[in-house]
Amino acid sequence: MNEIIDILISASFWAAVIRIASPLILATMGELICERAGVLNLGIEGIMVIGAFTGWMAVYQGMPLWGGVAVAMGAGMLFGLLHSTLTVPFGLSQHVVGLGVTLFATASASFAYRLMLPEVTSPPKIEPFQPLDIPLLSDLPWLGEAIFSQTALTWAAFAVAGIVAFTLYRTPLGLAVRAVGENPAAVEAQGLSVTGLRMGAVIMGSGLMAVGGAFLTLSAFSSFFFEMVNGRGWICIALVVFGAWKPGKAVLGAILFAAFDALQIRLQQTELGAVLPYQLFLALPFILSILALILMSRRAEVPASLMVPYNKGER
Amino acid sequence: MRLEPIANPSAARQLGLPALALVATLGVAMLLALIAGANPLAVLGQIATGALGSKLAVLETLNRATPLIFTGLAVAVAFRAKLWNIGAEAQLYAGAIMAVVLGTGALGSPWVLPLSALAAMLAGAALLLGPVLLKTRLGVDEVVTTLLLNFIMILFVSYLLEGPMKDPMGMGWPKSTPLIPEARLPRLVEGLRLHWGFALAILAAIIVWVIQTRTTLGFEIRAVGQNPEAARFAGMPVNAVLVKTALLSGGLAALAGWSEVAGLKGHLSSDLSPGFGYTGIIVAMLALLHPLGVVVTAIFVAGIFVGSDAMSRAAGVPTYIADMLMATALLFMVLAILLSKVRVVRG
Numbered sequence: 001m002n003e004i005i006d007i008l009i010s011a012s013f014w015a016a017v018i019r020i021a022s023p024l025i026l027a028t029m030g031e032l033i034c035e036r037a038g039v040l041n042l043g044i045e046g047i048m049v050i051g052a053f054t055g056w057m058a059v060y061q062g063m064p065l066w067g068g069v070a071v072a073m074g075a076g077m078l079f080g081l082l083h084s085t086l087t088v089p090f091g092l093s094q095h096v097v098g099l100g101v102t103l104f105a106t107a108s109a110s111f112a113y114r115l116m117l118p119e120v121t122s123p124p125k126i127e128p129f130q131p132l133d134i135p136l137l138s139d140l141p142w143l144g145e146a147i148f149s150q151t152a153l154t155w156a157a158f159a160v161a162g163i164v165a166f167t168l169y170r171t172p173l174g175l176a177v178r179a180v181g182e183n184p185a186a187v188e189a190q191g192l193s194v195t196g197l198r199m200g201a202v203i204m205g206s207g208l209m210a211v212g213g214a215f216l217t218l219s220a221f222s223s224f225f226f227e228m229v230n231g232r233g234w235i236c237i238a239l240v241v242f243g244a245w246k247p248g249k250a251v252l253g254a255i256l257f258a259a260f261d262a263l264q265i266r267l268q269q270t271e272l273g274a275v276l277p278y279q280l281f282l283a284l285p286f287i288l289s290i291l292a293l294i295l296m297s298r299r300a301e302v303p304a305s306l307m308v309p310y311n312k313g314e315r
Numbered sequence: 316m317r318l319e320p321i322a323n324p325s326a327a328r329q330l331g332l333p334a335l336a337l338v339a340t341l342g343v344a345m346l347l348a349l350i351a352g353a354n355p356l357a358v359l360g361q362i363a364t365g366a367l368g369s370k371l372a373v374l375e376t377l378n379r380a381t382p383l384i385f386t387g388l389a390v391a392v393a394f395r396a397k398l399w400n401i402g403a404e405a406q407l408y409a410g411a412i413m414a415v416v417l418g419t420g421a422l423g424s425p426w427v428l429p430l431s432a433l434a435a436m437l438a439g440a441a442l443l444l445g446p447v448l449l450k451t452r453l454g455v456d457e458v459v460t461t462l463l464l465n466f467i468m469i470l471f472v473s474y475l476l477e478g479p480m481k482d483p484m485g486m487g488w489p490k491s492t493p494l495i496p497e498a499r500l501p502r503l504v505e506g507l508r509l510h511w512g513f514a515l516a517i518l519a520a521i522i523v524w525v526i527q528t529r530t531t532l533g534f535e536i537r538a539v540g541q542n543p544e545a546a547r548f549a550g551m552p553v554n555a556v557l558v559k560t561a562l563l564s565g566g567l568a569a570l571a572g573w574s575e576v577a578g579l580k581g582h583l584s585s586d587l588s589p590g591f592g593y594t595g596i597i598v599a600m601l602a603l604l605h606p607l608g609v610v611v612t613a614i615f616v617a618g619i620f621v622g623s624d625a626m627s628r629a630a631g632v633p634t635y636i637a638d639m640l641m642a643t644a645l646l647f648m649v650l651a652i653l654l655s656k657v658r659v660v661r662g
Binding site for chain 2: 042082086089090091092093095096097099100101103104106107108110111114115118195230231234235237238241277279280282283286287289290293294297298311312
């Protein structure tokens with residue numbers, strides 16, 4: 001017990017929590033935008049892989065780090081375009097198309113990786129984002145290490161969450177996006193394009209998912225590995241449900257989740273880790289995600305038209 | 316644009332468009348070969364030869380098709396009822412675990428094979444029962460729960476292989492104690508590297524086809540899949556049908572793992588399945604969810620994978636071309652199926 005308290009009050013623990021939460025926040029915001037517009041995007045897992053790969057490859061080829069972020073975002077948006085073309089105007093099963101996009105994006109990353117680096121046995125490293133040194137704040141005791149020594153991409157993740165929340169609740173565009181996920185026929189009656197809004201939301205959301213993936217290669221680690229996304233996309237889908245489709249709650253969910261993840265890594269090194277198999281600790285994030293889904297099942301306010309395709313003139 | 320249903324789609328439209336989807340996939344294959352700097356036609360030829368060019372290649376393709384028939388059937392059965400079982404990978408491992416639990420000396424001949432198959436099916440069914448009950452009781456989306464269970468299961472297998480099931484003679488490799496000879500599926504033809512799992516997979520496809528076309532359950536599964544509200548209104552026990560579907564689907568997926576261990580490998584390892592559970596989704600969709608079609612598409616998909624491995628060694632195009640082709644085929648196919656039933660109109 002004392003060990004857990006020691007972990008929880010250490011600054012490095014909270015620094016890790018914020019670091020682990022960052023890609024989840026980015027991708028969760030992406031998924032949240034899609035779902036608020038009425039489209040479940042199961043392409044998330046593969047789009048994160050594509051983001052991780054393209055961002056890293058762009059930087060490896062000589063682009064600046066932010067250029068890598070932009071490339072990842074663009075690649076994610078392309079896959080968002082693919083997803084939304086099939087699910088919105090064609091109204092195809094969001095389950096099947098989403099999985100198809102994940103398989104396609106993952107395979108594309110693997111194929112392109114082998115094509116561009118046929119010989120390498122271990123992936124080359126890049127120089128990743130470094131922690132920002134903020135005058136005064138970074139020098140604060142405890143807080144300086146725990147909160148104010150993060151990379152620019154982490155700050156960007158929190159900024160994105162703020163922008164998404166503001167846009168959804170304080171702008172006409174956000175109102176239209178929320179409305180199209182609840183009652184598309186009413187949006188159409190207002191003279192707005194259901195197809196345009198939904199496709200736009202999925203493309204934008206997919207861009208954010210890809211940046212979430214790029215965080216892994218450009219900020220967290222400095223290389224690309226095939227298995228590096230490792231279910232984070234699916235966890236983000238659970239986080240959207242856990243956050244009741246609200247950006248603020250979803251960010252809190254991501255931080256809570258990241259805290260458990262950071263805790264399990266540290267617990268592995270304690271006496272508990274000597275007794276229990278390490279696989280149990282690794283499975284904890286997935287078990288927690290399922291528990292979160294169960295916990296929120298009754299209370300969640302699902303967008304009324306989530307997964308319901310809209311075809312003009314059809315009732 | 317708007318979609319308008321076609322009252323009586325012609326046979327040409329219903330078969331032609333899916334065929335076109337496959338042709339388009341071939342086009343993508345050639346494009347990818349070009350990008351990789353290889354001769355497109357030569358690459359296609361090498362994939363075909365690699366998959367079917369020799370007796371050895373054909374047997375390898377049929378062996379690879381065996382687990383895909385089982386997982387393809389599992390997905391086809393579930394998707395027919397709009398039960399989105401994406402957890403075939405986990406259910407496969409559940410079956411593989413049972414093959415080891417009962418096949419390493421706990422039971423002897425003649426009971427070990429039928430009982431371990433039964434236990435495998437029960438384990439797979441049990442694994443899908445949780446997500447389906449969460450769906451019917453609490454409305455939790457089964458896609459996410461079954462996906463998350465895949466990750467948990469693979470970690471559980473890793474734990475078993477390093478702990479209770481570890482092969483003491485494994486020289487440090489994470490693999491299980493080997494099965495006793497009585498627990499192994501015999502070869503289909505003496506001297507040929509193809510085991511009875513393949514025949515059982517075809518038998519399973521026939522049984523599923525009979526269930527779907529000749530039984531009340533099959534009728535109920537289709538009704539629930541087409542319109543759950545209407546089915547409920549008609550007095551159909553929708554939740555009970557979903558549970559039965561899940562048991563069948565989970566059991567079928569588990570047989571994939573069981574037959575891989577009992578038929579092909581003889582032990583459990585953490586790389587038993589290179590994503591057979593996920594590929595099963597593609598197999599099922601390409602077969603338009605038809606159980607007998609699954610046999611055909613599983614062999615086709617297996618051929619692409621086996622052929623691509625061989626081609627990759629010869630032509631230097633990354634073997635991941637197979638995964639790309641499968642994903643493309645899936646997306647083209649769902650679009651083709653839709654367009655065979657509706658027409659796109661302006662406005």
